[in-house]
Amino acid sequence: MPESLRHSIILATSNGTGMGHLARQTSIALALGDRADPILFSMSRAVPLVFELGIRGEYVPSSDRVTLEASVWQHYLADRISALLEETGARVFAFDGVWPYYGIIRARLRHPRVAFVWMRRPLWRPGSNERALDARHRFDLVLEPGDLAATADSGITADLEDVERLPPVTLLSQVDRLPRAEAAEQLGLDPGRPAALVTLRGDEPDGGATRAVQTVLGQADWQVAVTRKLPDIDDDRVVRLHYVFPLARYLEAFDIGVVEAGYNSFHEMLHAGIPTVTVATAAAITDDQVARSHWAAEQGFALSAEEGDPSGISEAVGRLLDPVARDAIRERCAALAPPEGARVAADRLVQLSGNFTRHRIPKEERTEMRRRDWRNVRQRARRLAGRVRHSQSGPSTDAGDEPELVSPVPLVETVTMDELGATPPPEHVLSGTSDNYRRARTRIVTNYLG
Known part of the structure; x- marks a missing residue:
């Protein structure tokens, strides 16, 4: 051997x-x-x-x-x-x-x-x-x-x-997180402008991912990074991320996130202190994402929305665009112990x-x-x-x-x-x-x- x-x-x-x-x-x-x-x-x-x-x-x-x-x-x-x-x-x-x-x-x-x-x-x-x-x-x-x-x-x-x-x-404790400017540039984002990360699945014209992106783009200075192609979104402020792993390395590039409430993305976003809307997906058979997402909202660590309610996702994203709401979530997340698992x-x-x-x-x-x-x-x-x-x-x-x-x-x-x-x-x-x-x-x- x-x-x-x-x-x-x-x-x-x-x-x-x-x-x-x-x-x-x-x-x-x-x-x-x-x-x-x-x-x-x-x-x-x-x-x-x-x-x-x-x-x-x-x-x-x-x-x-x-x-x-x-x-x-x-x-x-x-x-x-x-x-x-x-x-x-x-x-x-x-x-x-x-x-x-x-x-x-x-x-x-x-x-x-x-x-x-x-x-x-x-x-x-x-x-x-x-x-x-x-x-x-x-x-x-x-x-x-x-x-x-x-x-x-x-x-x-x-x-x-x-x-x-x-x-x-989580990978958050095992990778070196890049500074904001470097992370944004490597992802093709403008480090001088606020950015949202949207990783929801689904490409329906009026689905949750599309509505989330449209809500962010309603603010003239914001940009969005997505992990899946959204066919009805045509805006040079949208950047598609292709096979970026580990994403934890680049999280400093983002001001808000809209992610599924799975174990990995949930813990990375909260421990990174990024104001986030967590969305439970029906694709999870065993994982109780609904309980996880609701707990985070009840405790003030994130906002919660339902996968089957695109309007609710849009409304939650709109709340995150308020700097006061973001500051409150960041303050709550800052109290979390480091993820040393x-x-x-x-x-x-x-x-x-x-x-x-x-x-x-x-x-x-x-x-x-x-x-x-x-x-x-x-x-x-x-x-x-x-x-x-x-x-x-x-x-x-x-x-x-x-x-x-x-x-x-x-x-x-x-x-x-x-x-x-x-x-x-x-x-x-x-x-x-x-x-x-x-x-x-x-x-x-x-x-x-x-």
Whole structure:
């Protein structure tokens, strides 16, 4: 194993509705510094943006990106995790997502000396995703990023005790924020004029994003940065931001914001002290954005509006254009404690990588695994595709005497977001890995996608 890959910590993410999972794991990777070798393992097509920060990693396609039955994909995922763990010698695998995949649980069964951690945000909508919580007993540690709106949490996670709670986890504490003039110039904004940031989704002619921008443009001296194209807005004071990550680095350029009330953007804007309208999106299935947005408004940290009420969004933005209202929000936000969750999480993962010995799988869990025995999946897959071959023990990275295989899907070290949007996406390989690892990955691709 290459020297550079020792003492690795795998930071895995699902592919959520936004950038929250990826942003949190990126902040932890940066907080690890030189104490470990963080490796991202992400289902997000935006992961190439993180590689530009000097963090290594791999993209792994989610089940909807490959032509596999969902149950077969779980075993593909387990094999991908196992191969990466064997190659890197990582002692910790930390997953950020609201639904721990069966493939992760199966990989844990194969690697008793690797600590598996679930990074699970709080503030779940009441009644949502409750079955997923059964998986917490199959992790060696559950870490919960803190939420400023914790007192508004009425979901099932609020009263759990088998969890270590952290301060808020954001990139804000891990990146150097540029001074206003430099940040504005790099984004194509005029640093001498007030600026609004609008990141709402949707491109409807009379939707919330459009109404927010139009309200700001009603003030002759204001300018707006948007993250999505709005077809009915034609004004040279509107700047489109293309794949700017991390946006936290440039927040000094903005005087107000209009953002969804997701964990990442919410905490970045409030901790940065930017007067903001937070809007809960219906696209969030588990995240209780309504509770988070309303809490911020009730406590004076932000204004709140409803996604389905464009007029209400416009009215809230109009209130933010009042300097007195902005000053009041800035004063409230200035009292917030620094968001040190990324540092605390990194400290805990380093500690775990140094003192974890092994986990023991309870008998009842092994019994449940047998119910989902791979032989049944293999039989279904053969009927469907006639191509999947799999070993119960997982992939081996020993070359042995087997013939050289040629991957039916390209194995590549460098990828772009556009390339990851292809169908099927390329098989991304961690840079600097061994020939044995590449052979193992070729076997996995051939078994499942050949």
